[in-house]
Amino acid sequence: xxxxxxxxxxxxxxxxxxxxxxxxxxxxxxxxxxxxxxxxxxxxxxxxxxxxxxxxxxxxxxxxxxxxxxxxxxxxxxxxxxxxxxxxxxxxxxxxxxxxxxxxxxxxxxxxxxxxxxxxxxxxxxxxxxxxxxxxxxxxxxxxxxxxxxxxxxxxxxxxxxxxxxxxxxxxxxxxxxxxxxxxxxxxxxxxxxxxxxxxxxxxxxxxxxxxxxxxxxxxxxxxxxxxxxxxxxxxxxxxxxxxxxxxxxxxxxxxxxxxxxxxxxxxxxxxxxxxxxxxxxxxxxxxxxxxxxxxxxxxxxxxxxxxxxxxxxxxxxxxxxxxxxxxxxxxxxxxxxxxxxxxxxxxxxxxxxxxxxxxxxxxxxxxxxxxxxxxxxxxxxxxxxxxxxxxxxxxxxxxxxxxxxxxxxxxxxxxxxxxxxxxxxxxxxxxxxxxxxxxxxxxxxxxxxxxxxxxxxxxxxxxxxxxxxxxxxxxxxxxxxxxxxxxxxxxxxxxxxxxxxxxxxxxxxxxxxxxxxxxxxxxxxxxxxxxxxxxxxxxxxxxxxxxxxxxxxxxxxxxxxxxxxxxxxxxxxxxxxxxxxxxxxxxxxxxxxxxxxxxxxxxxxxxxxxxxxxxxxxxxxxxxxxxxxxxx
Numbered sequence: 212x213x214x215x216x217x218x219x220x221x222x223x224x225x226x227x228x229x230x231x232x233x234x235x236x237x238x239x240x241x242x243x244x245x246x247x248x249x250x251x252x253x254x255x256x257x258x259x260x261x262x263x264x265x266x267x268x269x270x271x272x273x274x275x276x277x278x279x280x281x282x283x284x285x286x287x288x289x290x291x292x293x294x295x296x297x298x299x300x301x302x303x304x305x306x307x308x309x310x311x312x313x314x315x316x317x318x319x320x321x322x323x324x325x326x327x328x329x330x331x332x333x334x335x336x337x338x339x340x341x342x343x344x345x346x347x348x349x350x351x352x353x354x355x356x357x358x359x360x361x362x363x364x365x366x367x368x369x370x371x372x373x374x375x376x377x378x379x380x381x382x383x384x385x386x387x388x389x390x391x392x393x394x395x396x397x398x399x400x401x402x403x404x405x406x407x408x409x410x411x412x413x414x415x416x417x418x419x420x421x422x423x424x425x426x427x428x429x430x431x432x433x434x435x436x437x438x439x440x441x442x443x444x445x446x447x448x449x450x451x452x453x454x455x456x457x458x459x460x461x462x463x464x465x466x467x468x469x470x471x472x473x474x475x476x477x478x479x480x481x482x483x484x485x486x487x488x489x490x491x492x493x494x495x496x497x498x499x500x501x502x503x504x505x506x507x508x509x510x511x512x513x514x515x516x517x518x519x520x521x522x523x524x525x526x527x528x529x530x531x532x533x534x535x536x537x538x539x540x541x542x543x544x545x546x547x548x549x550x551x552x553x554x555x556x557x558x559x560x561x562x563x564x565x566x567x568x569x570x571x572x573x574x575x576x577x578x579x580x581x582x583x584x585x586x587x588x589x590x591x592x593x594x595x596x597x598x599x600x601x602x603x604x605x606x607x608x609x610x611x612x613x614x615x616x617x618x619x620x621x622x623x624x625x626x627x628x629x630x631x632x633x634x635x636x637x638x639x640x641x642x643x644x645x646x647x648x649x650x651x652x653x654x655x656x657x658x659x660x661x662x663x664x665x666x667x668x669x670x671x672x673x674x675x676x677x678x679x680x681x682x683x684x685x686x687x688x689x690x691x692x693x694x695x696x697x698x699x700x701x702x703x704x705x706x707x708x709x710x711x712x713x714x715x716x717x718x719x720x721x722x723x724x725x726x727x728x729x730x731x732x733x734x735x736x737x738x739x740x741x742x743x744x745x746x747x748x749x750x751x752x753x754x755x756x757x758x759x760x761x762x763x764x765x766x767x768x769x770x771x772x773x774x775x776x777x778x779x780x781x782x783x784x785x786x787x788x789x790x791x792x793x794x795x796x797x798x799x800x801x802x803x804x805x806x807x808x809x810x811x812x813x814x815x816x817x818x819x820x821x822x823x824x825x826x827x828x829x830x831x832x833x834x835x836x837x838x839x840x841x842x843x844x
Contacts, residue, residue, distance in 0.1 A: 213842055219322040219760075222288040222398075227252060275423040279390040286318070287394040292723070293319050294757040295716035295766070296749075303682055304712025309620075309649040309767040310634070312681065314674045315718025317626040317653045321398040323718070324651070326763035332402040332651075333621035335409040336612055336633050338604055342388040342417050389420055395626065396428050402624065403465040408435065408472075410612045411461045412604065418459045425463050435462040435470075440608065441577045444584070460575075460612075472615040474568030481569055485562045491544060493564075498547050498557035501537075502528040509533060517552035531558075571615055581605025590630060593683045599665040599676050600630040609636035613648070620647040628652035631677035635684040638711050642692045647710070649767065652677065678715065685711030714767060722749040722757050723844070745815070745844075751792040754844065755781050758790060758813050762842075776800050786810060792844075794818045801828050805835035816843040 227250055231238040234257060241251040295313060299305050302312075313320045399409065409429070413421050418437075426434065438460040446454040464470040485495035502524045503510075510529040514522050514537070524530055530537060537556075540546050546556045577585075586605040590598040609632050617623060625633035634650045641648055656672040659665045670676045692709045724744050745754065759766055768784040778793040778800065789809040791800075796819045804812060812832065819825040832839045 219291045219293070220325050221290040222325070224250070226288065230257070275420070275427060277386040277389050279386050280393065283390040283393040284397065286390075287397040291319055291322050292721040293323065294719055294721050294753070295320075295323055295760060296719045296722075296753050297756050298715040298717055301678060301715040302713060303685060304710070305714050306769065307708075308710055308712030308714055309647075310710060310713040311649075311651040311716065311766050312628075312631075312634075312678060312713045313651065313653045313716045313718065314656050314678075315653070316655055318395055318398070319718045320653045321395060321402075321626060323760050325398065325401055327760060327766060328402045328622065328624075328651070329763070330402070330404055331622055332399075332624050333404055333407050334613065334616045335399055335403065335407075335624045335626075336412075336609060337409075337625055337627045338412040338629060338632075339392060339627045340388070341414045342384070385417070385420060388417060389424065392421065393424060393428075396424065399624070399626070400428060400465070405466050406469040407465045408470050408616045409463050410438075410616075411463075412440075413459050413461060415455070415459070418461070422461060425461060429463040429465070433464045433467045435464050435467060436573050437461055438573050438575055440575045440580065442583050444577045444582050470616075472571055473618070475571055475611075475614065476568050477565070482562060488550065489544075489547070491559070491561075493561045495563075496559040496561045498559055501531050501546070501556050501558050503531045504528055514556060516548045516554070516556070518548070520553045522555055571611075575608070575611060579607070580611045581607035586632070589635075590680070593680060593687070594668075597664055597668065599663075599668065599670060600673070603630040604632045606632060606636045606639060609633050610640050613637060613640050617648055618644075618646060620649065622649050622651065624651045624653070626651075626653040628654040628677050629673065631680045631684075634677075634681045634713070638681075638685055638688050638709075642688050642709055649710075650713075652681075652713075678713075681711075681713055685713075716756070716766070720746075722746055722753050744817070751779060751781070754792050754815075755783075755790050758788070758842075758844065759783075762788070762811060764788060775803055780804065782807065782809075788813070790814075792818065795820055796824060796828075798824050798827060798831065801831050802835060805832050805839065808836040809839055811840045811842070813842045813844060 227238060230252055237253050237257040239251055239253050241249065295315075297305075298314075302308070403409065411421065411425070422434070422437070440458045440460055441456060442458050443454075443456040446456065448454070482495075485497045487495045504527075506527065506529050508529075510531070510533060511524060512530065512534050514530075516522060532540075537546070540558070545559045547559050548554050548556055582605060583602070585607070586603040587598045589606055590600060590603055613623065613636060623633065623637055625631075628634070631652055631654075634652050637648050637650050640646060654674040654677050656674040658672055659670055659676075665676055670679070689709055689711045722745055724746055755770070756766065758764075759768070764783065764787060768787060771782045773780045773782060776797075776799070778791055778795075781788070781790040783790070786807060786809045788811045789804050789807050790813045791804065792815050794815065794817070796814055801824070814828070819828070829841050832841050
């Protein structure tokens with residue numbers, strides 16, 4: 212019986228697979244430092260295969276580089292032996308919700324999500340640290356605090372005195388931030404659907420570096436827009452140079468040709484440019500240019516206006532249509548020559564004929580999508596006069612991104628969740644348009660300052676603030692939803708329950724002891740020490756979700772518990788998986804599980820009553836449920 216690997220995918224091996232598919236002759240074998248034979252890439256041969264376009268050595272080239280980039284790539288590709296442990300007591304509607312909140316290092320979380328959500332995510336929004344010089348730290352092992360990190364990186368001496376006078380001018384200031392972002396963005400590309408998109412909030416400090424990095428990761432051709440968000444509604448008169456009133460939101464598609472933003476609904480403001488100066492019975496209209504830049508001599512002809520003026524297109528341009536088509540539009544009163552009948556002709560677009568919304572602009576004004584102060588007030592309303600979080604984003608801002616890129620039951624990820632505005636905005640939008648979108652929030656349990664109001668109120672980490680915000684926002688949104696349902700405002704299609712719950716998971720070390728991953732190092736005299744390969748503090752549900760991760764199952768699948776022959780059996784999504792981690796498994800019990808005809812079944816490797824039972828398990832399933840995949844841990 213095969214064992215599950217119980218660790219995240221090895222992306223380095225996956226990359227070698229891709230090279231092998233293109234250049235099988237370049238993949239060979241070599242010995243590592245321990246003398247073990249492993250697959251390897253023959254880079255000399257690969258260079259020969261690519262010699263016409265090879266760039267190497269001191270030759271100049273266009274690329275973004277920084278100290279630590281190679282290490283960041285290795286960090287992204289390296290597998291980890293970690294898991295996600297469920298936390299029912301901190302969750303809301305654990306058994307029914309489709310939403311996920313992961314507490315832990317987002318690099319680990321993204322690795323653990325690789326197989327489960329491969330190519331399934333429709334939108335990612337992140338608001339990462341802006342790297343403003345205020346003790347930015349986001350280390351990949353989180354084994355040391357900020358002071359230790361500054362000493363290790365030669366930015367402070369042992370006494371705590373700064374060794375670098377101006378961190379903003381320090382090369383490592385940018386390099387550390389770039390390395391942190393690079394490893395994470397490399398991983399999220401695998402999760403995006405072909406018609407998916409990622410929105411990244413950033414300020415002027417790193418927007419240039421971030422765009423070059425994203426060009427490399429997602430492809431320059433997949434850059435969609437640099438949105439300017441007006442984050443403040445008033446100027447800062449004490450600013451040293453300019454009042455900084457905007458942030459950037461970089462938008463990249465997984466495949467730009469496969470993704471188009473949904474149009475925004477029309478508003479009174481967008482309709483205000485429509486009028487009806489000629490009393491056209493079709494109603495109000497707006498006019499637009501009738502010339503184009505792409506010159507065509509057949510479309511370059513004179514037009515005689517109603518006042519008798521002869522008009523040609525602007526030099527270098529031509530009309531957008533042939534003469535006969537233009538005459539048809541004139542006959543249908545779809546051309547406007549101005550009040551005096553002698554102006555350059557313009558095409559009339561009637562508001563009554565427009566029903567597909569408007570194309571989004573790249574400038575998002577605070578009146579449309581909110582501002583910083585509005586975001587703080589939203590938190591204060593939830594937490595009763597306390598924001599508890601610095602720099603949250605307004606709900607309307609995230610809703611704008613969601614409206615442009617998601618619908619129905621799309622999956623949204625925010626792996627710098629912070630105060631969980633993305634989760635709040637998504638639940639609110641689902642309540643408004645009856646969608647079934649699902650979120651995955653990831654937040655590091657970054658400690659709150661002990662002098663902060665949040666810490667004094669009992670919130671020890673940023674993750675705790677985010678979880679509590681989702682609980683409070685969900686309760687408020689659901690109450691409003693149910694009241695509208697009682698009033699019949701929402702209609703028949705709204706009777707499906709609104710999901711405002713979330714399953715909490717925490718990144719932790721593997722459920723398996725070290726011997727599970729290094730069985731070759733086991734010695735005869737130490738066998739008794741390693742008799743149980745599962746850590747004693749882990750529950751059956753802990754094991755179940757590590758199996759989910761290893762088998763690539765959706766973390767929100769419904770789970771039923773049944774007792775069969777005094778043993779606890781987990782039945783996942785009716786027949787997707789049947790799991791039992793109790794000991795004393797007999798052939799009679801195995802036959803009962805086979806009766807469920809599951810797609811997958813898993814047991815503990817040491818759970819069988821005898822070696823004979825363990826050997827016969829696969830044969831029993833081949834006979835009674837031949838489609839079932841049988842594994843052990």
